Structure formats: structure tokens, C-alpha cells
Amino acid sequence: MSQQPSLFKAGELKNLARQFDPVSHVAEGAASYQAEQGKTFRTGGLGDVHRDPEAGHATYLAYRDAMDASDTPASTDTPKLRESYEAMREHVGRQYEHMTKPKEQGGMGMTHEVTSSDPYETPAHMAEDVRQGRIKTFATASTGPHELFTDEENDKFRAVHDVFGHASIGRGFSRDSEEAAFQAHRQMFPAAAHAALASETRGQNSYLNYSPENTFASQEGRLVGLPSWASKKGQTPDRRSPYKGGDAPAQPAPEQGQLFDPADHPVRKSVLSDQMQTIGQKRREDDQIATSVQQQQGNWDAQYGRKRA
Numbered sequence: 001m002s003q004q005p006s007l008f009k010a011g012e013l014k015n016l017a018r019q020f021d022p023v024s025h026v027a028e029g030a031a032s033y034q035a036e037q038g039k040t041f042r043t044g045g046l047g048d049v050h051r052d053p054e055a056g057h058a059t060y061l062a063y064r065d066a067m068d069a070s071d072t073p074a075s076t077d078t079p080k081l082r083e084s085y086e087a088m089r090e091h092v093g094r095q096y097e098h099m100t101k102p103k104e105q106g107g108m109g110m111t112h113e114v115t116s117s118d119p120y121e122t123p124a125h126m127a128e129d130v131r132q133g134r135i136k137t138f139a140t141a142s143t144g145p146h147e148l149f150t151d152e153e154n155d156k157f158r159a160v161h162d163v164f165g166h167a168s169i170g171r172g173f174s175r176d177s178e179e180a181a182f183q184a185h186r187q188m189f190p191a192a193a194h195a196a197l198a199s200e201t202r203g204q205n206s207y208l209n210y211s212p213e214n215t216f217a218s219q220e221g222r223l224v225g226l227p228s229w230a231s232k233k234g235q236t237p238d239r240r241s242p243y244k245g246g247d248a249p250a251q252p253a254p255e256q257g258q259l260f261d262p263a264d265h266p267v268r269k270s271v272l273s274d275q276m277q278t279i280g281q282k283r284r285e286d287d288q289i290a291t292s293v294q295q296q297q298g299n300w301d302a303q304y305g306r307k308r309a
Contacts, residue, residue, distance in 0.1 A: 123172030
């Protein structure tokens with residue numbers, strides 16, 4: 001007898017991290033926006049992106065220390081960071097205009113509604129709304145003000161990030177999906193805006209997903225800057241970063257040429273512990289999907305395993 005086919009196709013297993021099919025008209029809209037800037041919008045591999053836990057925890061530590069230093073001479077709220085936020089503000093406005101402008105005028109024709117409570121129970125519900133040409137976002141007025149953006153500007157950012165960052169690549173709001181959304185949306189901003197975007201996405205999500213706080217950090221009264229490595233596409237902290245191996249202090253910085261040995265930092269191991277990995281429902285979403293698939297595949301193999309003639 002011939003071997004029974006696998007319950008799951010290779011492509012389905014490869015894209016386990018995806019929680020819904022990418023919304024095609026959004027990917028097309030992002031591509032047309034990028035074309036106007038003389039750039040491209042690439043989605044290849046973003047369905048498989050996972051957040052490196054050590055990098056996530058290192059980003060949390062950097063974000064936490066920057067928050068603690070906000071009222072000291074070591075504050076990361078610098079003129080350069082504010083310039084990055086101004087660049088981000090400008091391009092969020094451009095993206096929002098492209099997203100909401102009528103189709104006959106070259107836009108995507110989407111509508112945006114701000115709600116006083118979380119509008120979606122699941123990422124799939126958001127995706128279905130986006131397929132119908134609309135997006136809803138949780139009001140900044142309900143969650144707390146931003147230090148620099150007005151409530152309206154921050155609401156616009158939430159809309160374009162959910163549409164271009166998440167819906168375009170079929171990723172939800174788990175720790176891994178947030179990393180993929182950052183990498184997708186980062187393409188649509190100039191380099192000058194990357195530091196601000198990294199703080200708003202990678203920084204905030206690392207503070208939520210890779211720390212005992214398990215909450216978003218308050219953005220009122222301060223802007224938080226991250227080390228330059230945190231705004232790059234890759235996830236690896238600079239080899240000389242005091243956060244490379246775990247919970248090392250930000251100051252003083254290591255001497256030139258000195259490297260931190262990860263083995264010297266017990267926190268490196270705790271990052272990978274079950275407790276750290278299971279804090280919060282959002283970060284468990286992808287793990288539950290993978291576990292379910294493995295169980296179903298096991299059941300299938302047990303019933304229809306390889307048989308010889």
C-alpha cells in the first residue's frame with residue numbers, strides 16, 4: 001500500500017506562525033505606496049518570523065533602563081530621538097492618507113473607526129474587517145496619552161500599523177507576530193524614523209512580553225530611546241552591548257574590546273524558562289497553535305501511519 005499523505009502540507013507547517021491569510025488588497029496597497037517612494041514592499045519570510053527570546057529580554061532591559069533614566073542626565077529623550085519621532089509622525093500621516101483616500105483617487109479607500117474598548121476578540125476578526133475595507137482601533141483617549149503624538153495622531157499610527165504591519169502579512173498580536181509586524185512596517189519608514197518606530201513597537205512589546213511587568217509601559221511624560229541595534233531589522237544585540245548576556249547594568253559601558261560572556265549572567269537562562277515564556281496570554285498564542293498541530297499530526301500518523309504492502 002502507498003503511504004498516506006500528511007495531515008498538514010509542508011507550506012502549512014512552514015507558516016504555522018500565521019494566524020490568518022494575508023489580506024491581499026492591503027499588501028497591494030503597501031506595495032503601491034512604496035512604489036510612489038521608489039521602494040518595494042517585501043513580505044517573503046515574514047510569515048515565519050519568530051522573536052528571539054534573549055533579544056526580546058535584552059530589549060526590555062534597555063527600555064526599562066531608559067525609562068528609569070528619563071529624569072537624569074542619561075535620559076534617552078534627546079533632540080535626535082525627537083527628530084526621529086517627527087519623521088515618524090510625518091510618514092504615519094502619509095500612510096494614513098494613502099490608506100483612507102478613495103480608490104478613484106489612487107488610495108485604498110479604507111475607513112477607520114476609533115472605539116472606546118478593544119474592538120476585536122481575535123486577530124482573525126480584525127483581518128475579516130480589513131478584508132471588508134475597514135479597521136477599528138482602541139482609542140488612545142481610553143488607554144492613556146502619548147508624550148509627543150496627539151490622541152488623533154496616535155490613533156492613526158495604530159490603524160496603519162495594524163493594517164500594514166499585521167494584516168499585510170497575516171500575523172496577529174503574539175510576541176512573534178509583533179516582531180514580524182515591526183519588520184514589515186519598518187520598510188515603509190525612512191531610516192530617520194526607525195528609532196521612534198522601534199521604541200513604539202519593539203520596545204513596548206518587549207516590555208509587555210519579556211518582563212515580569214506583563215503590561216505596556218506608560219508613555220506619558222517621556223520619550224524612550226533604545227540602543228541603535230534595537231531599531232535594525234535583525235534581532236541580535238550588539239556584541240558589546242551590556243544587555244547581550246542578560247541583566248547587566250547599562251552603566252558603565254564595557255571597555256573597548258571587552259565582551260560580556262552570556263554564561264556570566266543567570267538571567268540568560270531565566271529568559272528561556274517556562275515561567276518567562278508563559279507570562280501573559282498573548283505570548284502563548286503561537287505555542288498553543290503549534291501544540292495543537294503537533295497533536296493532530298500525531299493522531300493522524302497513529303491512524304494512517306506508513307504501511308507496507
